[in-house]
Amino acid sequence: MTGLSSTEVQARIKRGEVNNFEPRSGRTYFEILRHNIFNVFNVMLFTMLLIVLLSGDFWTVLFAGFSVLTNSLIGTVQEINAKRKLNRLANLAPKHVVVLRDGQPQTILNKQVVIDDVILIRPGDRLVVDGEVIESDSLEIDESHLTGESDAVYKEVGDDVSSGSFCIAGTGMMRATRVGAKSTVNRLTTIAKAYKNTLTPTQKKIASIVKLALVFLTVFGPMVFISGWVRAESFLGIIRNTVVFTTSLVPQGLILTTILALTIGALKISRHQTLIQRVNAVESMANVTVLCFDKTGTMTRNHLAVREVIPLDTSYQLDEIEKWLQVYVHNLGHQNTTAAALARHLFNDQQPDDLPIKIREIPFTSARKWGAIVLADGAFALGAPERLLDEHHWGMSIVDDRASQGLRVLTFAKIAEPPPHAQHIARDTIKPMALIVIEDQVRDDIRETLDSFRAQGVRPKVISGDNLATVRAVAHYAGMQTQIAYEGWQLDDMTDAQLRDAVQEADVFARVEPDTKRRIVSALRAQGEYVAMVGDGVNDVPALKEADLAIVMNDGAQISKDVADIVLLNNAMSTLPLAFHEGTEITQTLYGTTKIFLTKNVYNTLLFIFVLFMSLPFPITPIQISWASFGTANIPGGLMALGWLRPARINIFRRDVLDYIITGGFVGAVGMALMYVVTYRYTNYDVDVSRSATTIFFILYSLSIYLFVCGIDVAQPRTYGRYPFATILTIVLTGGAVIAASLFPDVFEFVYPPFEIIVLILAIWLLCVLIVSVGMRNRAMLHQFYTLAEVTERDIRLYQLEEKGQIKKAT
Structure with missing residues (x-):
């Protein structure tokens, strides 16, 4: 059999009869763009911003859209760059197949297979195209991935085989009949939309939070409109308030930094040959x-070597045993590492040509734990001692002795009656000939x-x-x-x-x-x-x-x-601990950015709800909250995702993340609402000064959250020197905010509050920071809250009885 010629291959390529269909292994570039920019949140927000723009409020559109758009673009660019790098790295582990062309075996890429190619099939090979078996040597194919049947299927000449199945034993050849998008596995892939985004535990938590945020947006969004209508605000003012509420409620920055952190983590881990x-x-x-x-x-190097062959039957000399071993190894359809070790020991790289040829083979599998070849005048088997030796056979003591030394022992036996496919060999037909002791060096x-x-x-x-x-x-x-x-x-x-x-x-x-x-x-x-x-x-x-x-x-x-x-x-498994360590660092980053963004979202949302119920003007404008959020959350969160900032050690999500989000969010909302109400009354209902005061408090409190995530507690001065870079960044961000507001007050919609209001802001801010610091050290109230949601053993037992139908389900 010679397979296709080079000319025939080229002709098929020109006709498009080539396996160049690549199933999706990740998000396409369009999907990356759509997910990061054209998602539900962005579409809803930019629709409202379009209304604001048509009303002539250019600066609101610029500031409110800048933060979201910047996050989206950065996430898109980073994910595309990472996809390209990971694709290049994946080329280090290409998928190959061996075909016969011009009479010679050739190793080619899967996508280079053409119709009528003759493909060699070996154990472990995944079939990349559909085809017809043209040669079978005890070929066993697992089709469970396609049919759901767990048992392997024996394939004879003329049988069809499907792409997506794989060879578990035996060898053979097939002729490709359907390639590319027409093959079974690729048709199923297209129908099932192959790419499936499996979420990690943290991503599942974030997804749940986003769903909850959307529920809140559905409930309280209309209330913003109603409140503005009752207060006789302009339509533009109501839309501006809705923009603020929307950007504050949905943690869009967190979603993007999560994708960014995971993608960069994959690149870091790839440095360890992973x-x-x-x-x-x-x-x-x-x-x-x-x-x-x-x-x-x-645990071992998988470099096997035969240490000794121990005869078990005195009627066979060692030379005769090794001769039959030569016959066995020579007739194997697939040379695994054990067969290769035996071949090195028996043949010294020179195989004789006059050895008997098998009639058929029963390949070794992990389930059978033995393999056999059938000759014209008998059969021979090689496998685990417990499969081919009686438990009371004297050779079992030798097996136990060698095994206790970390050596592997196989039994070689003659079989009186050739066994049928996939059935156990009858004990009374087994005649043990020798034990083969194999060593494998421990790493x-x-x-x-x-x-x-x-x-x-x-x-x-x-x-x-x-x-x-x-x-x-x-x-x-x-x-x-x-x-x-x-x-x-x-x-x-x-x-x-x-x-x-x-x-x-x-x-x-x-x-x-x-x-x-x-x-x-x-x-x-x-x-x-x-x-x-x-x-x-x-x-x-x-x-x-x-x-x-x-x-x-x-x-x-x-x-x-x-x-x-x-x-x-x-x-080498020795690289895994380094990769696991990198994975742990990335998870710490995810937890840290989650604390920064979600705490901000919680206290903003609660503040707006408090203000709505008090029928007060909205406490902050879209421009103010946009530039304040960008500087106090987006920049630190982005730097953390890039690995330039590191959060303090976080072990347990509920204790170290959720506790802080609840405590910091609630305390911050109460403190900010108190400060806003007092300022509003003290300044004789000056909403511009009150909103500017809210912005100052927002910046200070958000930066204290970011510092806490980095291990610096503002209420404990002894922690200030722990992370100089984080402290310096805080000073830079605060100074930048002051300078920007001073130079461009109209652009940033900022009015300097009176001195006494500044003192009030600092006093309430320090009080809130102190309460959060004490609260995180004494969490009795939080634990009381959690007990309400605890699932008891009785709850679990009742749920199980409901599922079994033994008690009526609650309605």
């Missing part, structure tokens, strides 16, 4: 509490790597298909707790409750099959653990899909990389 395939995985790294991984390739840095994970609060767990004693020995060398360990058969016999207890108490699991790996991950997640799974093979795919964070080695099977959130380009 490709982020899903940007949201950046924050997921900081949430990981359990890290699951295989022994081979992670020198594995203990240090696992210690780094523990230091970050991540508990490592090894899940392997190898012998328990082997896994336990390697895990012990790596410094893991190995007293409690389980084998796959023990886990399979457990109830869900027992499994949940087992996966919590043990860190070592051996002889685990692919679906059991998935159950372990699922059981950990059911107990609230945030699970990361490191894998590289086809057998890891179910667990990778189940995990919160899927991490795959670059040399791993293509199907495992397809489902991965993160790809380790250098195939």
Whole structure:
């Protein structure tokens, strides 16, 4: 078989019969632009600003639109730049396929496949186009991604295969029949709109807050109109007030800085040879509490070597055993690392030509734990000792001894009756011939790597298909707790409750099959653990899909990389602690910017509600709130997202973020309302002076929030020297505001309040800062508030009974 010629390939390319359809792996440039600029909030705001502009109020449009538009443009530019850089980085892990062209195997990119190309299929390969099988050597295809059927399907010559499925065992060839947008997986991708934006925990919280803000806007927005109408304000004045309320309520700056922080985080992490395939995985790294991984390739180097071959049957000499081993290895359709180690030991790079040819092969899989070749006069199998040796066989003592040294042991046996596909071999037909002892060098840095994970609060767990004693020995060398360990058969016999207890108490699991790996991950997640799974093979795919964070080695099977959130380009788990640390830093940034923006939004919104109920004029103009917000929230938040500012340590969202938002927001709103009312009355109802006083308080209080986020408490002078850059930035921003207001009072709609009002502003501001500082150290009232929303065990039990239909659901 020669495949297509170069001329035939070029002809098909000219006809457009090429697999150049790229499924969406992220937001398109148009979607980035639409999400950042043409979103619901911006459309609503700019519609109101258009009305203001048509009324001739140019400065309001400039200031109110400047902040939002600047944030949107910065977010768009940064996300586009990051997308380009990440796309270039993704080229370091290209997706290839091997085809026959001009009679020679050629490795080409997936998108270069043309119709009628002959494609070689090997275990771990993901089929990139639809086709017809033209050669099959015990070819097993997993089509669960398309059909939902978990069992592999044997494919014979003439059978159709679909793109999106993958080979789990055996080898073969296929002829491409449908490529590009016409292939099955790409048609499904188009229908399902492949790009799915999975939110991180923090993004889910922010999304909930935005939804709540929109509800408030729906309720209180009309009240702004009604209040203005009752007060007989002009239509332009009502629209201006609505602009202020809208920009204050929706945390648009927070949404943009969140996207910016995650995108920049992905670029930072890429410096550690770690490709982020899903940007949201950046924050997921900081949430990981359990890290699951295989022994081979992670704890060891996966450079296998045969240490010894131990005969088990005296009727066979060692030379004869090795001859049959040569036959076995020579006939394997796919050379994995174990087969390659055997080949190096047996052939010394020179394979004889006179070896018998197999009739068929039963490929090794992680589920079977054995593989076999069938010859004209018998069959031979190679696999796990517990599959091919009786538990009382004298060779099991040797297996246990070598396994306790961290060595891997396989059994080679002759089979009297060739087994059918995918069935267990009858014990009475097995004649054990030898044990093969294989060593794999443990990585020198594995203990240090696992210690780094523990230091970050991540508990490592090894899940392997190898012998328990082997896994336990390697895990012990790596410094893991190995007293409690389980084998796959023990886990399979457990109830869900027992499994949940087992996966919590043990860190070592051996002889685990692919679906059991998935159950372990699922059981950990059911107990609230945030699970990361490191894998590289086809057998890891179910667990990778189940995990919160899927991490795959670059040399791993293509199907495992397809489902991965993160790809380790250098195939070394030792880079993960550095990447996890970067993820933690980015999460700190997200928490810090959330405190800055949401506290501002809470006290602004509450202030406006207080003023509405008191039937007072709106306390601030669109111009005033725009330039004040830009300087006190947008600039610090943007610098924090870029990594130029760092927030103080934040561990728990509710305690360290939500508590401050509630406390600082409520106290700030009360203090600002008090100051506004007193100023309004004291100045004989001078709304311009009162609004200017509100702006001054707004600037001072917002800057104190930003300083608190950076670890500087204005109420505690001893903290002033903690972060000189933050202090200097505060002075610059305050000075800039004073200078701008002094030079251009008409532009900024600013009127200097009397001296006594300045004193009042400073007094109320310091009082508010002091109350917030004390409140954050004594949170008894907040905790009383939280108890109202606590879910008791009785609530959970009643909910479960409702779901089971044992009690009537509440209406």
